[in-house]
Amino acid sequence: MARVPYLTAADLAPEDKPLLARDITLHKALVNNPAAARAFSGLGSYLRHGTTLDARLRELAILQVGWLARSPYEWSHHIKIGYDFGVTDADIEALIAESRGEATALDPTARLVLKAAREVYAGPGIHYETFAALRTVLDNAAIVDLVVTASFYCAVVRVLASLEIDVEESYMPYLKKYPFPV
Template identity: 85%
Template sequence: MARVPYLSQADLKPEDQPLLARDISLHKALVNNPGAARAFSGLGGYIRHKSVLNPRLRELAILQVGWLARSPYEWSHHVKIGYDFGVTDDDIVALIAETNGEATALEPIARLVLKAAREIHAGPGIGYETFAALRAALDTESIIDLVVTASFYCAVVRLLASLEIDVEESYMPYLKKYPFPV
């Protein structure tokens, strides 16, 4: 159960009601502070709709952070969203294997993006060797978007855990398909 109430559009001022255009638990909790919800949605919206980073690579980076953080909400939501942007079941299995240090058939750029996301998650940021490899593979704008994306989702998983945001029932099948290790 979340640590803050889940609000509905009826609980909000008319000018704040559009903040719940996506009827998900995270947004229902964040609208307890409409200003924070707007700020959060601004960067999240940029990442989803305006980032120049390849969308499949973006979703792999987000999934990597969700997997490392053992964030049920983030993981389940972005398995579903990832499918919409070209992430396959083979990609997800490979992500899990890559996290465990196992060799996979993922293409080099996907492996590099996952490594960068792991380094960002571990902190303090991407190492020199990995960054040099990114420079050889991506343009500067895409690298910035990768760093912003992985860093933002490191914050998101901490927000989700701190507020104990519940996974909606419709996302539970993704957790069952790809459960976290015990």
């Protein structure tokens, strides 16, 4: 159970009701502070709809952070979202293997994006060699978007964990399909 109440549109001022356009538990918790929810959603919306980074690569970076953080919410939500943007089961299986340090048949750019996301997650940032390799396959705008995406989702998984946000029942099949190691 979340550490703050899940609010509904009925609980909000008229100007804040659009913050619950996506009826998910994360947003229902964040609207306990509408200004924070608005700021959070602004960057999240840019990353979903405005980024120059390829959508599949973006989702792989987010999934990598979710996997490393063992964030059931982030992992389950972005498996579903990832499917919508071209992530395949083979990609997810490769991400899990890459996280264990195993070689995979994943395309080189995707492997590099996953490595960069792992380095952002581990901190303090992307290593020099990885950044140099990114420059050979992504332009500066896409690199910035990758860094912002991985960094933002490092924050997201910490928000989810700190507020103990529940995974909605409709996302549970994704956790069952790709469970975290025990």
